[in-house]
Amino acid sequence: MTENENTSNDPIIICEDVHKWFDDFHVLKGITTTFKKGEKAVICGPSGSGKSTFIRTINRLEEHQRGTIIVDGIELTNDLRNINLIRQEVGMVFQQFNLFPHLSNLKNITLGPIRVRKLSKRKAEEEALALLERMGIADQAYKYPSEISGGQQQRVAIARALAMEPKIMLFDEPTSALDPEMISEVLDVMRELAHSGMTMLVVTHEMGFAREVADRVMFFDEGVVVEEAVPADFFDNPQHERTKLFISQTLQH
Amino acid sequence: MHHASNTMAQNSTKIPFWRDTRVLQVLFQILFLLGVFLLAGILYANMLKGLDNLGLNLKLDFLRNEAGFDVSDTVIEYDPSNTYLKAFIVGVLNTLRVSLLGILCATVLGLFIGISRLSTNWLVRNIAATYIEIFRNIPLLLQILFWYTVFGSLPAARESINLFDTVFINNRSIYFPSLQQTAGISSWVGYFYAAAILSVISIFVLALIFHRKQVERMEEGDDIGYFTHVTRAAKWSIVPVFFIVAIIGWFLAPESPFVLGRPELQRFNVEGGIRFSAGFISLLIALSVYTSAFIAEVVRSGIQAVSKGQREAARAVGLSTGQTLRLIILPQAVPIIIPPLTSQYLNLAKNSSLATAAGYDDLFRIGSTILTQAGKAIPVFAMVMANYLIISLTTSAAMNWYNRWVNRFNR
Ligand SMILES: Nc1ncnc2c1ncn2[C@@H]1O[C@H](COP(=O)(O)OP(=O)(O)O)[C@@H](O)[C@H]1O
Numbered sequence: 160m161t162e163n164e165n166t167s168n169d170p171i172i173i174c175e176d177v178h179k180w181f182d183d184f185h186v187l188k189g190i191t192t193t194f195k196k197g198e199k200a201v202i203c204g205p206s207g208s209g210k211s212t213f214i215r216t217i218n219r220l221e222e223h224q225r226g227t228i229i230v231d232g233i234e235l236t237n238d239l240r241n242i243n244l245i246r247q248e249v250g251m252v253f254q255q256f257n258l259f260p261h262l263s264n265l266k267n268i269t270l271g272p273i274r275v276r277k278l279s280k281r282k283a284e285e286e287a288l289a290l291l292e293r294m295g296i297a298d299q300a301y302k303y304p305s306e307i308s309g310g311q312q313q314r315v316a317i318a319r320a321l322a323m324e325p326k327i328m329l330f331d332e333p334t335s336a337l338d339p340e341m342i343s344e345v346l347d348v349m350r351e352l353a354h355s356g357m358t359m360l361v362v363t364h365e366m367g368f369a370r371e372v373a374d375r376v377m378f379f380d381e382g383v384v385v386e387e388a389v390p391a392d393f394f395d396n397p398q399h400e401r402t403k404l405f406i407s408q409t410l411q412h
Numbered sequence: 413m414h415h416a417s418n419t420m421a422q423n424s425t426k427i428p429f430w431r432d433t434r435v436l437q438v439l440f441q442i443l444f445l446l447g448v449f450l451l452a453g454i455l456y457a458n459m460l461k462g463l464d465n466l467g468l469n470l471k472l473d474f475l476r477n478e479a480g481f482d483v484s485d486t487v488i489e490y491d492p493s494n495t496y497l498k499a500f501i502v503g504v505l506n507t508l509r510v511s512l513l514g515i516l517c518a519t520v521l522g523l524f525i526g527i528s529r530l531s532t533n534w535l536v537r538n539i540a541a542t543y544i545e546i547f548r549n550i551p552l553l554l555q556i557l558f559w560y561t562v563f564g565s566l567p568a569a570r571e572s573i574n575l576f577d578t579v580f581i582n583n584r585s586i587y588f589p590s591l592q593q594t595a596g597i598s599s600w601v602g603y604f605y606a607a608a609i610l611s612v613i614s615i616f617v618l619a620l621i622f623h624r625k626q627v628e629r630m631e632e633g634d635d636i637g638y639f640t641h642v643t644r645a646a647k648w649s650i651v652p653v654f655f656i657v658a659i660i661g662w663f664l665a666p667e668s669p670f671v672l673g674r675p676e677l678q679r680f681n682v683e684g685g686i687r688f689s690a691g692f693i694s695l696l697i698a699l700s701v702y703t704s705a706f707i708a709e710v711v712r713s714g715i716q717a718v719s720k721g722q723r724e725a726a727r728a729v730g731l732s733t734g735q736t737l738r739l740i741i742l743p744q745a746v747p748i749i750i751p752p753l754t755s756q757y758l759n760l761a762k763n764s765s766l767a768t769a770a771g772y773d774d775l776f777r778i779g780s781t782i783l784t785q786a787g788k789a790i791p792v793f794a795m796v797m798a799n800y801l802i803i804s805l806t807t808s809a810a811m812n813w814y815n816r817w818v819n820r821f822n823r
């Protein structure tokens with residue numbers, strides 16, 4: 160078993176029968192699950208199965224229409240105050256990085272702390288530089304996103320999310336837009352983050368990463384969780400036909 | 413081998429000029445320009461001959477003659493005994509006034525409507541959409557006449573509408589309070605010299621304090637240099653010192669340096685304040701509203717051109733909707749917006765020549781009057797056209813400069 164020593168038994172995200180429609184299209188069909196503090200969950204599944212939509216409901220970039228989501232004791236409703244609280248507790252890293260191109264890497268990171276956490280500029284910059292150091296790119300602080308490589312951009316994006324001191328980090332295919340030689344530098348940073356005890360929900364097809372880091376692998380298909388298990392069981396002894404097919408296809412690559 | 417490469421090298425340095433593309437390009441351009449000048453010269457000579465036969469000429473002497481007509485709404489002092497040239501300048505200034513104010517109002521309105529057009533609020537979004545569709549699809553001339561008619565249906569001067577004793581409106585004019593200098597102005601200005609001296613002292617003192625503080629904090633010998641302290645000290649000195657001195661000076665001066673000259677309703681008319689004619693206001697409203705509808709669309713498409721991911725990333729780090737718009741979306745949308753915005757500005761300036769419909773004496777209208785009275789069609793037309801051209805080219809140049817400034821960080 161790869162049960163992580165950081166994982167406690169306190170739930171931090173509780174999803175009860177979560178449904179989501181895009182107009183008539185039923186994307187999430189009743190997701191019920193609980194993530195514990197410090198847990199690392201890897202979410203995989205075919206394209207269009209609702210993985211992104213699911214993790215985006217957790218910081219309310221998408222609204223769910225039925226069921227309940229409770230994040231660190233705060234229920235996600237239309238209450239603006241709750242939404243703002245949640246967004247400070249939940250960091251997100253996107254497939255396309257989404258760095259702000261008109262701001263230097265440092266300013267990308269300090270924007271949230273200065274404007275939302277109300278830190279002084281000096282304090283925010285100190286923290287940002289420390290984060291860039293941790294990401295191994297301290298020397299890129301004063302460049303613009305367009306001047307650094309994809310792998311470096313994604314690490315700036317991770318630093319930007321961490322600068323808000325979130326309790327939970329969401330990753331939506333963080334390495335899918337990267338050239339192969341840059342994938343490992345981003346995974347290394349995520350691995351380090353995992354060991355630091357962060358609660359992480361990671362949508363990825365990096366099966367090596369999943370085996371090594373995840374406490375649980377969830378398999379999505381057509382808006383439902385078809386199967387979930389610890390990595391060893393998931394990869395070596397999948398129960399469902401669709402899971403087996405998916406694993407064999409993914410591992411062939 | 414050696415021999416062969418040698419001849420090749422010689423070959424490349426010695427091309428006869430009639431085969432050298434560099435020479436030929438320049439030569440063709442010179443020939444082309446010569447041709448254009450020649451053609452223009454022939455046409456010009458022909459025109460002069462024709463005019464001569466008609467007993468006309470292109471001389472500008474007539475500009476010194478007395479204009480003899482009145483202009484009701486002017487920026488500078490003018491009366492009918494002034495020259496045509498003065499009347500012409502009055503027209504230019506009137507066109508500039510309505511264009512500049514129109515550009516300002518249209519931009520503010522357009523920005524507001526364009527952002528509202530993308531609101532998540534159904535009502536706001538649809539009101540903005542309706543505004544855009546109505547005002548950009550009704551011909552501008554009709555809109556000018558509409559506002560002019562609305563104005564015309566207001567009460568006459570002696571029954572002017574009185575808004576809080578501050579603004580007066582009647583069917584001919586609108587009056588706003590104006591700032592008027594008093595004798596107190598000279599001593600108030602005097603305090604600004606004091607402010608300048610105080611600022612300089614304050615900069616030195618602050619820079620010294622900043623420097624001391626940094627020396628205390630210095631660990632790795634990372635001296636950022638004295639100049640940084642000076643600029644920082646200047647930032648913290650100049651504005652506050654001037655601000656404080658300006659306020660203190662205001663009260664210390666024997667008389668307030670400016671007083672508000674409020675318009676007052678007399679027996680037959682409104683006196684005092686600053687007056688705008690109904691024609692000017694109708695034209696200004698019509699131009700602003702009409703152009704704002706186009707600017708709103710420019711703003712909307714500029715905002716939509718910024719990727720959805722940018723908004724999501726901003727929301728994900730906890731920025732509010734307003735912060736997201738101000739700090740993330742607009743800075744990226746502005747460079748996209750500027751080129752189409754420029755052409756809206758140019759349209760507004762040129763459309764101001766419809767002023768005649770509201771009886772406002774702009775460049776075109778005064779030009780036409782001069783033309784009719786003095787009978788100098790070609791010079792007057794040339795002057796009017798040249799002025800519109802200058803206004804347009806200046807606008808373009810200013811916007812190009814702004815565009816470069818906005819894009820200074822994009823490499
Ligand atoms: N904003 C949207 N509007 C309409 N349909 C959407 C939207 N976002 C996603 N979808 C649809 O929802 C489904 C699930 O999308 P997504 O969660 O992105 O899948 P995944 O991340 O697993 O590939 C897809 O069929 C997609 O086309």
Ligand SMILES: [Mg+2]
Binds near residue numbers: 210212331332
């Ligand atoms: Mg996805």
